[in-house]
Amino acid sequence: MNIYIEALIAFHIILGAFFIFVGSFGMIKLPELMSRLHGPSKATTLGVGGFLVGSMIHFGATEGRISIQEILITFFLFITAPVTAHFIAKAYMHAELKPEKLPKPDGRYGWNTYASVEDVKLAAREQATGSDLQG
Amino acid sequence: MSVPKHSHDHSQGEPQAAAQDSHNSHGHGKENHSADHHPGRRYEDNRTYMQRWLPHPLLTFVLVLLWMALLNSFTIGGLVVGLALGMTIPIYTANFWPERPVIRRPTQVISFICILMFDVVVANIQVAYRIVFRRPEQLNTKWITVPLDLTSPEAITALTATITLTPGTVASDLSADGRSLLVHCLDVGSEKEMVRTIKDRYESRIKAIFP
Amino acid sequence: MINYALALGFIAVSLALLMNLWRLATGPTVMDRVLAVDTMVINTIALIILYGIRESTAVYFESALLMAMFGFISTVAYCRFVLRGDVIE
Incomplete structure (x- = not known):
């Protein structure tokens, strides 16, 4: 194989390895769960994307065909990583955080995780009628 | 005095209709043709x-x-x-899926995805630098509130995924009336600047895509 | 040159998996452990892909694809259990 293509593949693999390492390193270094969420969900996903670009170039150079499965893996990872980060944040807020530590949103209702069912129904009815029900 | 007259007419009309119905059922047997032509269908289907x-x-x-x-x-x-x-x-x-999502201008989708990819790669490098080379006490983590202009669920989902993919921010919760978003930032200089960045770069583009 | 890069990649992913295991063992809260499991799944996908590059066959990508598609469901199941007490209502 050409030396430049080999260098390109090696560069992508090293870049991916660096991001995966940094992602997990951030998970053990930072003090709180909400800070620890940032590392794995973003840096690790990008690292796997780097590996996949390297593998696409590798299989394109050796076997001469373009395989789309790597793009599909990256696509699935980019779609599901925010979902898991959001879920973990929400479950942590529900279990550990008290609502007084968070800033309040504009309007009269709090955040969705702490709201009761009556609050949500009242908010929906107020939006539907467009008027102020509680005065 | 229109109401008693109306009820009077109605009460006179009903026995006649009932008599007619019974007459019909005697005459035609099982064929009881009502307004719709399919006796098995219980609701109206207006789809093309x-x-x-x-x-x-x-x-x-x-x-x-x-x-x-x-x-x-x-x-x-x-x-x-x-x-x-x-x-x-x-x-x-x-x-x-009761309704189709409406997407205007598919070319803007491609430009939005390109901007997203670029932001993901560039900002990841910055956050990697902050994770490795700064001590955790120096990081300025904060919870911020982003007021939203979007209303449809697809648009809010797209904005939440974008904020979570962009390194430095994780979208955590939605307010009960759906008007603001709770975002956790890893290292933020000023809160207003971060809110303005999110609104300018991402929300305006999403608003152009989903009406 | 690719062999050196692959070796470096294997070392990095293995160290990342060890760090996830450490966080799994000593996370103070439950969600720390859930996060560690989810990150382990993604690191395993990376390991499978590296192995596929090293052996120069494309048969391993299907298993990586399957793990990517279904690996996040375990995290969603754990979180739904913590949030509501029930995984499927």
């Missing part, structure tokens, strides 16, 4: 032919593309099976 057999064309297109990508090659047989799956799956699951 296209809405019935191809309820979500965008979903069909995405399913066909996904099937071809799973097969990892472009063959006619794969296309035929993909089309068959793409037609049957939306029909069987049509009750889960």
